[in-house]
Structure formats: structure tokens, C-alpha cells
Amino acid sequence: MARTSRSSWRLGVPIVCLCAGLLLATTHTVSGGSEIRRSDAPRLVNLVREAQAAVDRLSTQREMLVDQVDNHHGGTPSAAAALTAITNRADALAVAAGLEAMHGPGLVVTLDDAQRDAAGRFPGDASADDLVVHQQDIQAVLNAMWSAGAEAVQMQDQRIIATSAPRCVGNTLLLNGRTYSPPYVITAIGDVPAMQAALAAAPMVELYKRYVLRFGLRYTEQGKDEVDVVAHPPAVRMRYAKPAGPLGY
Incomplete structure (x- = not known):
């Protein structure tokens, strides 16, 4: 009985060791030499x-x-x-920016191209440029009004503000993207006698008045107790120069 028990242990121990070795070898192969369950694995x-x-x-x-x-x-x-x-x-x-309509005493100045005489003719020595109102003529009137302290100025149906720039296009005038033909009507609110004095003293306005006498251009001043000046449309856009070139340099 004792021999049989010892024989079983002699055979069983090697078999258990062999199985343990096979298990360890298999685990090593599967894990590739690394731990199967690492301690830093996310949970x-x-x-x-x-x-x-x-x-x-x-x-x-x-x-x-x-x-x-x-x-x-x-x-x-x-x-x-x-x-x-x-x-x-x-x-x-x-108000100062011209975004509000205004009402008050003012001066209305009208400039117009030369008209033919009774015989349907212009002066014989006049050139085409002598017979039309130019940008510099309008600018001279505007500058004189501003220098006399005009509170608000309107030309045709538009308010004149700091960004307004009347431009001649042939015998018409371009103002803020709109084209106008003569007569050109400029309305200003302010001290009427002061504006009239400034217009009388302005060299370019005086030169225009000489052309009025010589070539038949039209010029009138009319002081009024009450005039209306429209407001400039809202959202005034400022524009500035940009460098030329494909990359802006």
C-alpha cells in the first residue's frame, strides 16, 4: 500500500510540473513578453x-x-x-455729422450753365468750358459757406458732409453716386449776412461772377427766413487707401 502511494506521487509531481511549465510558456507567448494585465490600464x-x-x-x-x-x-x-x-x-x-435734418434761416445759391441769347447764339469768343458750371465753381461756393460758419449745407436733394465730394462728369455733376444736371441749387443754414460776405470775398466765386457777366452763366443768391436741409442717410462709411499689388505690398 505504501509503495503504491509513493509511486503515484512520483508520477504525479512531474506531470504537474510539466503542466505548469506549459502554462507559463503559453502565457509568455500570448503576452509577447509583456504583462497581460498592466497596473496602468485605463479603468x-x-x-x-x-x-x-x-x-x-x-x-x-x-x-x-x-x-x-x-x-x-x-x-x-x-x-x-x-x-x-x-x-x-x-x-x-x-447734428454736427449731418445725420439730422435741420430747419432755420439760410441762404440759397443757384448756379446754372450759360443760356443762348435772343438770337439763339452764345458769345462768339466763348469756348465750351466757358459756358458750363465746373466742379471748382461749386466747391468755391461750398467752401465760402463753410468758412462763414454754415451749420448745415445741402446740394440738390443731398446733405453735404465731410465725406461728400461733388465731381464733374462732362456737363453733369456726380454726388454720392448720383448724377445731376444744372441748375445746381446749394442751400445753407446759418448767418445769412456772414455767408453773403464770405461769397463776395471768395476769389473763385468772384471769378465765376465775371464769367456770368461775360458769357451768360447764371448765379443768384437768395436769403430766406426759413429753409430746410435734409439729413444724410445713416451708416456713414469711411474709405481709405490700400496698397496696390497682388499681396497688398
């Missing part, structure tokens, strides 16, 4: 924590951006007060 709980941290970080960033937008658009008392001050300042400057 579900870690993934959830990282996702929550990302959500918290993005939520904080969102709140900061919302505060910035609110501050720019009057979302806080201080921003609202600043916006109100800017709006009031803009309203105060609207």
Missing part, C-alpha cells in the same frame, strides 16, 4: 473622472465667454452705463 472609473473634469473645464470657459459678451453688450451695470454714455455722445454728434 472605467478613471475615464468617467477625466470626462467630468473636461466638462467642468469647458463649463468654466463657457461662463467666462458669456461674461465677456454680456460686458460688451451692456450685460452689467457698468457696461450698460458705458453704452448709454456712448449712445448719448453719438446722439450729440449726429
